[in-house]
Amino acid sequence: MKEENFLKKVNAISDFKLRYSFGQAGNDQIGNVLYAQLYSATRLYGNASAIFPSQLGNPDLTWENREESNIGLDLGFFKNRITLTVDAYKRINKDLLLARPLYSTTGFTSIQQNLGKMENKGLELMLSVTPFDGKFKWTSTFNIAFQKNKVLELYDGLQSLPSDASIRVGSPIGSFFTAEWAGVNPATGRGMWYDINGNLTYNPTANDRKIIGDIYPSKFGGWNNTLSYKGFSLDAFFQYEYGRVRLDGQYQQMMRMAGATVNTLSYGFITRWQNPGDIVPTPRAFNGLADYNSAGWGTGSRYIFRTDYIRLKQVTLGYDIPANFAKKYRLEGARVYVQGINLWTYTEWPSYDPEFTGDNFGIIPQSKNITVGVQVRF
Amino acid sequence: MKIKTFKILSLAVCSALLISSCKKQLDIPSRNSLDAGVALTTKNGIEYAINSVYSILKRESHYGRDLFSVTDAMADIAFANGRSSRLLAENRNTALANVIIWAGSYAAINEINLTLAAYPAISDATAAEKARWEGELKFLRAFYYFDLVRNYAYIPTYVVSNQDKGGVVINLQGFNSAAAATGYFPSRSSISECYSQIWSDLYRSMELLSNANKGRNYASKHAALALGSRIALYEGNWARCDSFATAAITLSGGIGSLTNTSNYVTGWRAADHPEAIFQVWYATLAENLGVNTSLAATHTTLSAPGAFAGVRQGQGDLVPNAFLLTQLGISGFPTNLAQSPPPPALTYSNDIRNRLFEWGVNASGHYVECTKWMGKNGGPNWDNTVVLRWAELYLNRAEARFRLANEAGAWSDLNVIRSNRYVGFTVPPVPLTGQALLDEIWRQRMLEFAFEGHRFYDLKRNGLSIVKTNPAVNMPATDYRLLPRIPTSEVDGNPNLVQNFGY
Known part of the structure; x- marks a missing residue:
């Protein structure tokens, strides 16, 4: 668009592009025998073979279908000293090839079926600025991505998936759908939950479940700065992620509080309920994984926490030895640098490290490290 | 290998x-x-399909452990010592800590339904083979439905009517198409409809099966009669319970016989218990459920009788509590049950049944443990599970006769058990009567079937509270936790299926 007559003469605008695309694709990664009804011979009784129906086939399987549309904008100002890139997308996945749960009174737990519709929407922004571009150069790039997914429909007009009630029409996939933790009863030291009406209960029921959050961040991105002056250069990269929650399996395991004969976290020990009137976050220590006539110690949202963080992912300070100085010693070049990885993190996540995928129980946290290096080129 | x-x-x-x-x-x-x-188009195919129905009974959730140990942990005779943290919640009657047999039982029932539909078309099978197939399958369907309904619903002799949400889902059609399965939104039949269905299958199996069939590892007419006496007892059909127990006791060419004070202990040490009428068979070592959840591992740390100083074999998680030990006539154990080494000698009364209870290996202390299972088939954790045995026939009949106002008959059956269990037993000159007689019949059931998965149902069907001092539990029979929750995935999305009360 920069080449259009009405923009050619606007000097401040150095680049202007508008993009749009639409596509449709199928996914043919369908297993070979998902259609077939099978018996399997993997059981035994009386040291003789035992066969059982292992799969209820579905002859009506088809491909998955995906529609995707993108709209994008590239803008450049002042000879591209400021550039802005914006991308928005929307993807709709249809006829998802999924295991459709069956009521186990049929003798089966699921069949493969094309079902449901899901939507992914997102917006990505990248702003790059170069305030100084001389001997002293500074480039700063900031990006942020917003994303949202939701289930648009299931099958048979269902509002939630029977086998996994956390998959609900209008809510994101990856949601936690459980009872909300209400803290500790100061009078008795027992853990409490909210029922669906917001009243306290020791035994939340299936009806008391609600969406607590989901495992996909709603916004994330980074901020990168590069500064250089003569032979010196400084790179600093921050990374951040907001809006996701996770079950902290590591913390849960270490907060068993006399539920097993292992040490507990000192936080749990110090904040445990001891006497009537104590207003504390940790229930009384109790030999067993549930108090008398109470739901289990890890039920509901008690160990679900936000993983929001900002992290100084990488910072590098370097110095390139001047070329003429290097030449004296018959070197092509030399560089001295100090690099730090994961030096600083802001988070309220209780366990080691908020940056993980899957379950955090037993995983090794990202290490913090500092490297001092010399690179010599001959 | x-x-x-x-x-x-x-x-x-x-x-x-x-x-x-x-x-x-x-x-x-x-x-x-x-x-x-x-x-399912050949003779072998049908035989193997029936084997699969039996094999589901071996699972931990069924007669591998839970239908015995989870229910006994919930009842008032056991203490879960937390050695491996297993069965603690069940022992404390925590909500949701209950048996979970829904999906496994319905998988078995679907296999039965499919096989029942398929076997008539087998052209090279004899009429006798077909009769046996149908007989075994109908026995098994009655057996699976009875386990479902006695757990997930109230037992007819004690129903809390304002909390009664019905029996279980009854389905007699096998599923073999996606369309039928996805369009299935079942509802619960009433408790009495469930029992009617169970009876119809059980009667048919009695007509079709020979007295001993293929022995105690499979369904037989003898097993059907014994199961019938139990079902009638639970249903409060006293006359039927009486006649079925009598038929099973007097059946000629049946399976096993009642043990007495001289062969009681050796009976329990044998791979095949001589009293067993029907058992779940673990035919090969590889089928045992292992060091954590087999019956042997759950109940004892011992590798052999008397080996309390030896190497620890199992977890020994669920042990008799002080109440049961005292009732069994054992003394000399500490009040908190855990004894630091060396354990003192125990004192045993003349009740021969208490010889199966002895000091286990020191693991956070010695406990008096139940040794009904200790790798009797020839390898660690490898035992068959006896489901129906002779002593039950007399105790079922004693209770039924008591209810039929035949106290003399009840007294006589009660004494059959006592004279075969107490060394030097003489029948007291003055018979027990009324509540005292009933209480003694119940007490003998508790002693006879300790850790064999009876006590919880005996309390449940008679509306008795579960009272324990350690852990401290006083749970009336009206408490919702008595019935398990139907898996939520069965109720979510199916408006026809009503969840149990309180969940």
Whole structure:
């Protein structure tokens, strides 16, 4: 668009592009025998073979279908000293090839079926600025991505998936759908939950479940700065992620509080309920994984926490030895640098490290490290 | 070695079944799978399909452990010592800590329904073979439905009517199409409809099966009569309970016999208990449920009787509580049950049943443990599970006769048990009567079937509270926790299926 007559003469605008695309694709990664009804011979009784129906086939399987549309904008100002890139997308996945749960009174737990519709929407922004571009150069790039997914429909007009009630029409996939933790009863030291009406209960029921959050961040991105002056250069990269929650399996395991004969976290020990009137976050220590006539110690949202963080992912300070100085010693070049990885993190996540995928129980946290290096080129 | 044998066997099954229709099989990649269209078209196919129905009983959730140990942990005779943290919640009657047999039982019932529909078309089977197949399948369907309904619903002799949400889902059609399965939104039948269905299957199995059939590892007429006496007792059909127990006791050519004070202990040490009428068979070592959840591992740390100073074999998680030990006539154990080494000698009364209770290995202390299972089949954790045995016939009949106002008959049955269990027993000159007689019948059931999965149902069907001092529990029979929760995934999305009260 920069080449259009009405923009050619606007000097401040150095680049202007508008993009749009639409596509449709199928996914043919369908297993070979998902259609077939099978018996399997993997059981035994009386040291003789035992066969059982292992799969209820579905002859009506088809491909998955995906529609995707993108709209994008590239803008450049002042000879591209400021550039802005914006991308928005929307993807709709249809006829998802999924295991459709069956009521186990049929003798089966699921069949493969094309079902449901899901939507992914997102917006990505990248702003790059170069305030100084001389001997002293500074480039700063900031990006942020917003994303949202939701289930648009299931099958048979269902509002939630029977086998996994956390998959609900209008809510994101990856949601936690459980009872909300209400803290500790100061009078008795027992853990409490909210029922669906917001009243306290020791035994939340299936009806008391609600969406607590989901495992996909709603916004994330980074901020990168590069500064250089003569032979010196400084790179600093921050990374951040907001809006996701996770079950902290590591913390849960270490907060068993006399539920097993292992040490507990000192936080749990110090904040445990001891006497009537104590207003504390940790229930009384109790030999067993549930108090008398109470739901289990890890039920509901008690160990679900936000993983929001900002992290100084990488910072590098370097110095390139001047070329003429290097030449004296018959070197092509030399560089001295100090690099730090994961030096600083802001988070309220209780366990080691908020940056993980899957379950955090037993995983090794990202290490913090500092490297001092010399690179010599001959 | 065992695994190898098993693979070869499975291969053999498939190839045997394949001969009849090679073309259809061509695109099935797995050697352990075969097309459903050919699976049930041969004699072997039907036999193997029936085996699968039996094999589900071996699971931990069924007679591998839970139907015995979870229910006994919930009842008032056991203490979960937390050695491996197992069964603690069940012992404390925590909500949701209950048996979970829903999905497994319905998988078995679906297999039964499919096989019942398929067997009449087998052209080379004799009428006798077909009768046996139908008889075994109907016994098994009655057995699975009875376990479902006695757990997930109230037992007819004690129903809390304002909390009664019905029996279980009854379905007699096998599922073999996606359309039928996805369009299935079942509802619960009433408790009495469930019992009617169970009776209709059980009566048919009695007509079809021979007295001993293939022995105690399979269904037989003897097993059907014994199961019938239990079902009638739970249903409060006293006359039927009386007559079924009598029929089972007097059946000629049946299975096993009642043990007495001289062979009681050796009976329990044998791989095949001489009193067993029906048992779940773990035929090979590889089938045992292992060091955590087998019956032997759950109840004892001992590798052999008297080996309390030896190497620890199992977890020994669920032990008799002080109440049961005292009732069994054992003394000399500490009040908190855990004894630091060396354990003192215990004192035993003349009740021969208490000889199966002795000091276990020191693991966070010695406990007096139940040794009904200790790898009797010839390897660690490897025991059969006896489901129906002779003593029950007399105790069922004693209770039924008491309810029929035949106290003399009840007293006589009660004394059959007592004279075969107490060394030097003489019948007291003055018979017990009224509540005292009933209480003694119940007490004998508790002692006779300790850790054999009876006590919880005996309390439940009689509306008795579960009272324990350690852990401290006082749970009336009206408490919602008595019934398990139907899995939420069965209720979510199916407006026809009503969840149990309180969940």
